[in-house]
Amino acid sequence: MALDEALREKGGIWIGAHPETGPEEEALTDLGGDAYRRLGFRLSEADRENYYLGFANSVLWPLSHHRTDLVDTNRAFTEAYARVNRRLAQQMAEVIAPDDLIWVHDYHFFPLAQELRKLGVTNRIGFFLHIPFPNITDLAVLPDPPAFAGWLAHYDLVGLQTRADVARCLEMFRATPQAEHLRGGTIKFGAHEVAIRSFPIGISVEAFTQAAQGGAPALMQDGCGDAYVIGVDRLDYSKGLPNRFRAYERYLERFGPDPRISLVQIAPPSREGVKAYREITHELEHIAGQVNGRFGEVHWAPIRFLHRPVPRDEVAGLLRGARACLVTALADGMNLVAKEYVAAQAPEDPGVLILSRFAGAAEDMTEALLVNPHDCDEVAEAIHRALTMPLSERRARYRACMDVVEATDVGDWARRFLDRLAACPPTLSVAGKP
Numbered sequence: 001m002a003l004d005e006a007l008r009e010k011g012g013i014w015i016g017a018h019p020e021t022g023p024e025e026e027a028l029t030d031l032g033g034d035a036y037r038r039l040g041f042r043l044s045e046a047d048r049e050n051y052y053l054g055f056a057n058s059v060l061w062p063l064s065h066h067r068t069d070l071v072d073t074n075r076a077f078t079e080a081y082a083r084v085n086r087r088l089a090q091q092m093a094e095v096i097a098p099d100d101l102i103w104v105h106d107y108h109f110f111p112l113a114q115e116l117r118k119l120g121v122t123n124r125i126g127f128f129l130h131i132p133f134p135n136i137t138d139l140a141v142l143p144d145p146p147a148f149a150g151w152l153a154h155y156d157l158v159g160l161q162t163r164a165d166v167a168r169c170l171e172m173f174r175a176t177p178q179a180e181h182l183r184g185g186t187i188k189f190g191a192h193e194v195a196i197r198s199f200p201i202g203i204s205v206e207a208f209t210q211a212a213q214g215g216a217p218a219l220m221q222d223g224c225g226d227a228y229v230i231g232v233d234r235l236d237y238s239k240g241l242p243n244r245f246r247a248y249e250r251y252l253e254r255f256g257p258d259p260r261i262s263l264v265q266i267a268p269p270s271r272e273g274v275k276a277y278r279e280i281t282h283e284l285e286h287i288a289g290q291v292n293g294r295f296g297e298v299h300w301a302p303i304r305f306l307h308r309p310v311p312r313d314e315v316a317g318l319l320r321g322a323r324a325c326l327v328t329a330l331a332d333g334m335n336l337v338a339k340e341y342v343a344a345q346a347p348e349d350p351g352v353l354i355l356s357r358f359a360g361a362a363e364d365m366t367e368a369l370l371v372n373p374h375d376c377d378e379v380a381e382a383i384h385r386a387l388t389m390p391l392s393e394r395r396a397r398y399r400a401c402m403d404v405v406e407a408t409d410v411g412d413w414a415r416r417f418l419d420r421l422a423a424c425p426p427t428l429s430v431a432g433k434p
């Protein structure tokens, strides 16, 4: 969404994964597209296993979300990650024009600038990390920890979600002997300079607000009680879903079950090729079954758990109708659902956002009800507080959160990043080692 808007505005080429795996191809495949070119990069089935599900999602994802216990140190993953990035750089080098700005997204491509530089690419290259910047101690589980700083050092601009992420990144560079810390957040690494800045991502506010005004979908019109609290997340262990269900159970224990209120949790499957993702699905089904068995009535289930994708407009309508939204991530780069919930609210009678302190969104959305997601009692109390909050306080909190949502609109976010990237000094060294 974010990039689609920027590409329509400025033109350019989008390069992403080809929707199907297949034999490796020599060149990027044309995927069609009306407003700008879209090129697909083909992964083989083995790349999908070892690079995508492997190094990206079984090493980099858990280590960035403080789950080093889930890191799978498989040599084949490491090798595939290096190889796929090298091959992508070779294919990109064929289509890059001299003045193009190159904007790389996310942890799947940390080494891409280094590979492009080795091929003599001197274009300005920016990188945006959508997930938390890892703790320096967690980086030690990588097969070659010092290489990580080197990967980042070949970009001109590294964009991170929050000021806390920038602080962690700078801490890593401070501990890296080749890195010299210049003024502000700029690092000199050999002859090359890389700027580290925060660019908190947001949503397309107007589009989402409009979608939400369509109202609650058919899904909610039949016997769900009068009110509901909502959660919308990809089913991922970082989103803190088991602790959310346990906190809801604690809420029922402490404040009493009320058949007019339910928790609606929408969590479509994600990365089911990774064991930890399959396990969490079973855990959630188990907890929901337990809580519903303990507190439910014949015509009422306290937790309604939908383990399937729901169309975006329906999600927007559901968010608008919810009296409160639970975002209880244990670690999260930003969390767009927090911003979507606020944007979906009716200003005259808004619901309340309950937001984990560990989501990037909490850095600026300080007027949400901030909670420690590990503390079931604190979350249970926040649910009770949200559902009994006077209208004047709900409006004041909504206004303050909405100011943040508007200030981080995704269109402005992309413009700010690209303007900053265009202003970076030109790269002169392309030797592969800045």
Ligand code: ADQ
Binding pocket: 130, 131, 201, 232, 233, 234, 266, 267, 268, 308, 309, 310, 311, 312, 315, 332, 333, 334, 335, 336, 337, 338, 340
């Ligand atoms: P995600 O981890 O995917 O993104 P998030 O920021 O919450 O997390 O974005 C999820 C998006 O998917 C939201 O737009 C949400 O509405 C949508 N979505 C979730 N469940 C859905 C469902 N059942 N049906 C339809 N839509 C659903 C990563 C990082 C985040 C960071 C974003 C953007 O992990 O921390 O905020 O990138 O940078």
